[in-house]
Amino acid sequence: MTQGKRWARGEFCWYELGTTDPKAAQKFYNGVFDWGATEVPMPEDCPGTYTLLQARGQDIAGAYKLEGPQFEGVPPHWLVYIATDRVDGDTAKVKEMGGSVMLEPMDVPNVGRVAVLRDPQGAAFGLFQAGQHEGSARLENTPNMFCWSELDTTDTAAAKTWYTQLFGWGAKSDANKEMQYTEWLHNGRPIGGLMALAPEMGPIPPNWMNYISVGDCDATVRRATALGGKALVPPTDIENVGRFSVLMDPQGAAFAIIRLG
Numbered sequence: 001m002t003q004g005k006r007w008a009r010g011e012f013c014w015y016e017l018g019t020t021d022p023k024a025a026q027k028f029y030n031g032v033f034d035w036g037a038t039e040v041p042m043p044e045d046c047p048g049t050y051t052l053l054q055a056r057g058q059d060i061a062g063a064y065k066l067e068g069p070q071f072e073g074v075p076p077h078w079l080v081y082i083a084t085d086r087v088d089g090d091t092a093k094v095k096e097m098g099g100s101v102m103l104e105p106m107d108v109p110n111v112g113r114v115a116v117l118r119d120p121q122g123a124a125f126g127l128f129q130a131g132q133h134e135g136s137a138r139l140e141n142t143p144n145m146f147c148w149s150e151l152d153t154t155d156t157a158a159a160k161t162w163y164t165q166l167f168g169w170g171a172k173s174d175a176n177k178e179m180q181y182t183e184w185l186h187n188g189r190p191i192g193g194l195m196a197l198a199p200e201m202g203p204i205p206p207n208w209m210n211y212i213s214v215g216d217c218d219a220t221v222r223r224a225t226a227l228g229g230k231a232l233v234p235p236t237d238i239e240n241v242g243r244f245s246v247l248m249d250p251q252g253a254a255f256a257i258i259r260l261g
Contacts, residue, residue: 006134007083010167010186012149013135014081014128015061015210018074019251022051022063028249029053031227032220033144033212035060055144058137076253079116080149080208081126082167083135087113090127090166094119097162107131119162121153123206148211148258150193152204156182159194209246209256217243217259224249 007013019025026037036054042064051063066074084090087105094117095101102124103116112131118124128135139145153159160171160182170185171194182194197204214220217235225231228250235245244258 006130007128007136008186009084010169011083012080012146012191013083013130014126015136015146016079016081016126017053017061017063017076017253018066018071018079019063019076019249019253020066021251022049022065025063025249025251025253026051026053028224028227028229032224032229035144037063055137055139055142058139059133060136060139060145076249076251077124077207078210078253078255079124079126080210081114081128081135084127084129087115087127087129091115091117093166097166099162119153119159119206121155121159121206123151123153123159123208125208143213143215145213146210147213147260148192150195150209150211150256151184151206152195152197152201152209153206154197156180156194156196163194209254211244211256211258214257214259217245217257220257221245221247 017025029035030037038052038054039049040052042048042050048065052059053061053063066076091101091105098120100118101115102118105113105115107113111133113129115127116124117127136146151159163169164171170188171182172185173180173182179195183190184192184194197206221231221235224247230248231245232248232254233246235243237243242258242260244256246254246256248254
């Protein structure tokens, strides 16, 4: 499976939906974003199949069913993976730096090597070391593609220090004192964001929120809600950035959309 140029260490490279109903999720995301889907067998020691979600015939994300005792109490969610060339070394470093391991490094046949971790505040993310599969297709500046990942957390200062030490990211904060926003920089290029969880957001745990680019924010929200989704944040303008919304799919996984410009 070739997807184009490999992702460099520290880039967001794969997105994965854990859901209670993969078939229903396929139907929803196809209706909202026109994504295709191909099912492939899970590794021998795992039941069921893994769904590759596709745009323009290329893999952009994955989906699997939350089943088994290891997923008891785990709600539907989107998980972002960060590229690395040393899953085992980075996993050990996460432990040393106060993070925790949800899934120890493991090989996925015909794919690569992965691990799933939590930072010290509790936000989950994955590590992906490419093998035969290179991660999400590089379809930048294309509507209906993942384009941004944002860490919403309880201690932005600690998170900034932690992730810059782990991945070597830069961090650029704006001057807004009421709701400061920080951009994660990879080799000087903005790739994601960081902001504090405000009390008015409710009892939301630290998390990575993944954004999908769209051509029309309002129309996309209408399609999503017509297909059983829910708008958690209605279409809202961000000055000098674009128009965004936060949505929840019918099974309960949250994601964001944004029309840039």
